[in-house]
């Protein structure tokens with residue numbers, strides 16, 4: 001079954017053709033990073049307009065790259081939640097237009113579910129159940145993936161996402177958007193013990209996260225140093241910041257794996273590209289004899305191949321939508 005998938009939840013306009021949930025026939029991404037960089041973050045209004053401009057050509061290229069036409073496609077998958085509402089609406093309306101014109105089924109896909117599905121592409125043998133640490137710009141979840149379309153959130157952030165913490169810390173250090181990526185890059189070789197930051201815990205909930213205090217501590221460190229005209233060692237500060245965030249993520253994830261008896265763990269979301277997080281997950285999984293699954297770097301950030309993968313399993317579960325499908329800024333996984 002060939003699915004044409006569309007993704008426009010944030011600042012990438014993406015389309016892909018995926019066969020039977022696992023085989024990527026094409027994967028096209030038009031990034032808007034250059035447009036948002038001068039603002040230091042994504043400007044929703046600009047994102048929507050850029051999606052509207054790019055979506056037709058990106059979709060045409062996805063079909064061309066896969067050497068298929070719309071006639072060869074069996075269904076249209078689209079990200080419908082959560083994300084920037086104006087951005088999501090562009091993809092949803094475009095997908096509805098395609099479904100209407102072609103008479104093919106329309107499959108709504110939850111953005112975080114699709115991040116999890118990136119693992120099905122990179123690891124063709126992976127099947128649920130497994131535990132997944134989902135870390136994106138807006139979400140931080142520890143989820144039990146019971147089945148392809150059945151998720152139980154075991155832990156979540158009470159405030160900021162891990163990605164938000166890294167992005168804002170990076171911004172305070174004068175690094176360009178997208179902060180997390182640049183923070184990872186400049187921190188290589190830095191001393192992760194140079195700065196001591198808290199590793200916050202949430203009272204009464206072993207698996208929940210809180211990153212806002214950590215974010216404030218890092219930003220304050222930068223501001224205090226600037227006020228006193230002290231030099232900041234950016235690689236050291238970045239490495240220390242990443243160490244704290246990664247420590248929180250791995251602590252809770254492995255505690256959850258032990259409590260819930262998971263011997264398979266997957267990583268998902270944009271932050272899963274982080275080099276320290278990947279290395280730490282590898283180290284601890286080896287130590288504990290846990291199987292680790294991580295998306296290839298090209299499938300960590302937002303893309304439509306992962307949407308095409310999850311759409312296949314949603315279709316098998318009977319989760320199709322009518323042409324009244326709407327987009328939603330927030331939605332439980």
Ligand code: KG4
Pocket residue numbers: 010115135136137138139162163164166167178179180181184269270271272273274275300301302
């Ligand atoms: O999943 P994603 O592409 O978009 C959302 O759904 O939010 O995640 C974007 C987040 C941003 O916060 C970005 O800075 C972060 O992923 N990110 C990274 C790295 N690559 C992307 N954070 C840390 N290290 C990286 N290498």
Ligand code: ZN
Pocket residue numbers: 111115136137269270301302
């Ligand atoms: Zn994402």
